[in-house]
Amino acid sequence: MRSWSIGRRLTLLLAGVAALLSVLSWGMVTSLAQQAAERTQDNVLAASATTIAETLRSEQGEVRLELPYSAFSMLGAIGQDRVFYRVAAGPDLLTGYEDLPAPAGLATPGAVSFDTDTYGGEEIRMATITRLVLAGPGPVPVTVSVAQTRNGVARISAELSRTAALLSVAFFVVAVGLSAFAARASLRPLNEIAAAVSRRGPSDLRPLRRPAPQELEPLLSSLNRLMDRLGQSIRRSEDFIAEAAHRVRTPLATVRTQAEIALRTVGDETEKHRLRGIIRAVDESSRSAGQLLDHATVAFRAEDLSRDPVDLADLAVQTAAALEPTAAMKDIRLRVEAEPAQVMGDAVLLDNALRNVLDNAIKYSPEDTTVVLRVDTQGREARLTIRDEGPGLGDGPVEALTERFRRGANTGGIVGSGLGLTIARDVLQAHGGRLHLQTAEEGKGTCVTLALPLS
Amino acid sequence: MRYLLVEDNRELAEAIIGRLALDGHAVDHAASLSEAEDWLATAGYDLILLDVMLPDGDGRDFLARSRAHLETPVIVLTARSQVSDRVGALDMGADDYITKPFDFSELEARCRAVLRRRGGAARNQVALGEALFDPLAGTLSHGGVTIELRNREIRLLEVFTRNPGHILSKSQLMDRLFAQDADVTENAIEVYVGRLRRRIDGMGVRIETVRGLGYRMEMGGP
Numbered sequence: 090m091r092s093w094s095i096g097r098r099l100t101l102l103l104a105g106v107a108a109l110l111s112v113l114s115w116g117m118v119t120s121l122a123q124q125a126a127e128r129t130q131d132n133v134l135a136a137s138a139t140t141i142a143e144t145l146r147s148e149q150g151e152v153r154l155e156l157p158y159s160a161f162s163m164l165g166a167i168g169q170d171r172v173f174y175r176v177a178a179g180p181d182l183l184t185g186y187e188d189l190p191a192p193a194g195l196a197t198p199g200a201v202s203f204d205t206d207t208y209g210g211e212e213i214r215m216a217t218i219t220r221l222v223l224a225g226p227g228p229v230p231v232t233v234s235v236a237q238t239r240n241g242v243a244r245i246s247a248e249l250s251r252t253a254a255l256l257s258v259a260f261f262v263v264a265v266g267l268s269a270f271a272a273r274a275s276l277r278p279l280n281e282i283a284a285a286v287s288r289r290g291p292s293d294l295r296p297l298r299r300p301a302p303q304e305l306e307p308l309l310s311s312l313n314r315l316m317d318r319l320g321q322s323i324r325r326s327e328d329f330i331a332e333a334a335h336r337v338r339t340p341l342a343t344v345r346t347q348a349e350i351a352l353r354t355v356g357d358e359t360e361k362h363r364l365r366g367i368i369r370a371v372d373e374s375s376r377s378a379g380q381l382l383d384h385a386t387v388a389f390r391a392e393d394l395s396r397d398p399v400d401l402a403d404l405a406v407q408t409a410a411a412l413e414p415t416a417a418m419k420d421i422r423l424r425v426e427a428e429p430a431q432v433m434g435d436a437v438l439l440d441n442a443l444r445n446v447l448d449n450a451i452k453y454s455p456e457d458t459t460v461v462l463r464v465d466t467q468g469r470e471a472r473l474t475i476r477d478e479g480p481g482l483g484d485g486p487v488e489a490l491t492e493r494f495r496r497g498a499n500t501g502g503i504v505g506s507g508l509g510l511t512i513a514r515d516v517l518q519a520h521g522g523r524l525h526l527q528t529a530e531e532g533k534g535t536c537v538t539l540a541l542p543l544s
Numbered sequence: 545m546r547y548l549l550v551e552d553n554r555e556l557a558e559a560i561i562g563r564l565a566l567d568g569h570a571v572d573h574a575a576s577l578s579e580a581e582d583w584l585a586t587a588g589y590d591l592i593l594l595d596v597m598l599p600d601g602d603g604r605d606f607l608a609r610s611r612a613h614l615e616t617p618v619i620v621l622t623a624r625s626q627v628s629d630r631v632g633a634l635d636m637g638a639d640d641y642i643t644k645p646f647d648f649s650e651l652e653a654r655c656r657a658v659l660r661r662r663g664g665a666a667r668n669q670v671a672l673g674e675a676l677f678d679p680l681a682g683t684l685s686h687g688g689v690t691i692e693l694r695n696r697e698i699r700l701l702e703v704f705t706r707n708p709g710h711i712l713s714k715s716q717l718m719d720r721l722f723a724q725d726a727d728v729t730e731n732a733i734e735v736y737v738g739r740l741r742r743r744i745d746g747m748g749v750r751i752e753t754v755r756g757l758g759y760r761m762e763m764g765g766p
Binding site for chain 2: 334338341342344345415
């Protein structure tokens with residue numbers, strides 16, 4: 090299972106924090122708004138009650154009062170709420186709504202107390218003030234209560250709460266965006282390092298030298314240590330392979346030399362035949378060793394191809410020149426008929442592929458014949474065709490000849506490892522091309538085509 | 545031609561020297577890089593055959609070091625055959641390379657190819673009756689006409705011109721003409737001698753058959 094990306098984790102974490110903060114701030118704003126609205130109502134109710142209480146006076150032993158308009162007009166400021174009041178001297182109602190709930194607890198004279206209650210099925214808030222008025226025998230406690238329904242307060246709080254919620258959501262959205270940006274920004278050095286590593290060629294194992302944030306230093310230095318170790322181990326195994334080849338080939342060279350010297354001094358035809366057998370076996374061993382190494386090299390390089398412009402015509406001319414002495418030993422002429430055909434690829438590998446095919450052609454051609462290398466283009470394909478005048482490919486399945494260690498049925502006594510065509514095919518496949526084998530039209534000679542996409 | 549062979553394997557070196565001497569080349573042998581430098585300080589060479597792994601260093605390093613002031617063509621002898629090694633040797637200024645173990649015929653063929661590419665000044669023509677034979681270019685000039693010979697014809701004519709008046713056995717000629725792993729019969733020699741006879745017809749030289757022994761080239765009249 091893939092673990093979550095750091096970027097996503099970081100974004101989610103930051104977004105989570107933002108969500109929490111949004112909800113908290115929304116809650117706080119809402120409750121503050123509620124409180125503020127309530128306090129405003131309380132203040133107004135208190136002012137209203139006080140205004141009424143201030144009109145209380147004693148007249149002929151009776152408590153009198155006026156209901157000033159202003160006491161109620163100030164309450165009108167808060168929405169469409171209904172207002173109730175009651176003024177009572179002791180247990181006697183002076184004016185107002187008799188059934189208005191009585192304030193809980195006895196208030197101290199002069200102080201305003203507040204109650205929340207229900208009246209007529211609606212929630213009300215009520216301010217109550219008590220004053221002592223001298224009437225008759227002694228002071229009478231007169232209670233002035235002013236109440237108001239709370240619809241306006243609820244509406245204001247709801248409105249404020251909605252605004253707060255909108256703001257919170259907006260804050261959350263912005264915070265998530267910023268989180269994603271921050272996550273990406275903080276991961277950028279990491280991505281840059283990754284890009285720098287993946288841009289590199291297959292054999293570029295130099296240490297990465299680039300400024301990195303402190304947190305990435307350990308990663309960078311272990312990456313560099315790893316590359317260093319990798320480089321060392323590749324060098325070691327390359328050296329080992331080269332050394333192994335050297336160790337195998339040097340004594341083979343000696344055996345071959347001795348056999349050649351013996352061949353020259355021995356007169357008997359049977360002995361000569363045996364010595365030639367030895368030489369052939371030596372050649373086969375050294376060829377096989379070489380091709381095994383080539384095969385390994387091709388497999389290694391093909392995994393990460395370098396792609397440079399290569400002109401197949403140049404390649405044909407150069408490789409033909411390199412193999413010309415080998416061909417001359419059998420009086421075989423190499424004729425190149427080439428028109429420019431540009432492809433993208435690894436010149437070393439393509440040369441290796443062509444060399445193997447051409448080597449085969451020379452090996453299986455009779456003496457004093459011609460091998461033709463032809464480069465042309467057909468459609469979007471560049472084709473390099475090598476045609477010899479050899480015995481052809483025989484009757485077996487043609488494509489099977491590119492299988493590893495597979496050799497044709499009619500190879501006779503010719504030395505071969507059966508890897509040459511495999512190497513060529515692998516190289517072409519790595520380039521998105523193909524290797525095509527066929528016996529030439531007249532039934533004599535082999536036609537091998539290296540086809541590659543034109544660049 | 546004067547060759548310098550830098551090779552620490554004594555047996556291989558002796559065999560190469562013996563083989564090159566058959567063609568009339570003088571070969572100096574160095575078994576290490578320091579010996580090679582000594583030889584190079586005292587004499588000029590037409591071609592250097594350089595082994596890669598020597599007791600006192602890598603032949604390719606030597607090549608890279610001396611390439612700047614060394615005009616002589618170099619063929620690298622190597623037991624390393626990896627693609628990268630081959631490219632490396634040529635990049636470092638070698639003219640060609642040959643992978644050990646090799647066939648002497650191939651070594652000769654490569655030497656000739658390199659000398660032909662680099663040559664010009666070092667060309668030595670051989671008077672052959674009324675004709676001029678250029679072994680490097682592989683041409684035969686007679687009466688204003690130059691004909692190109694095939695590789696084996698050149699080899700055969702070269703062997704004959706180096707040994708005028710000597711009887712050369714079919715077996716000797718086979719050794720010089722064919723790779724050792726080629727299973728050819730002595731009849732092949734008859735074919736090539738026949739072909740060569742037609743080539744040099746009327747040039748004032750003749751290849752005689754010495755019954756039971758082989759062939760002999762007479763530089764005399766018809």
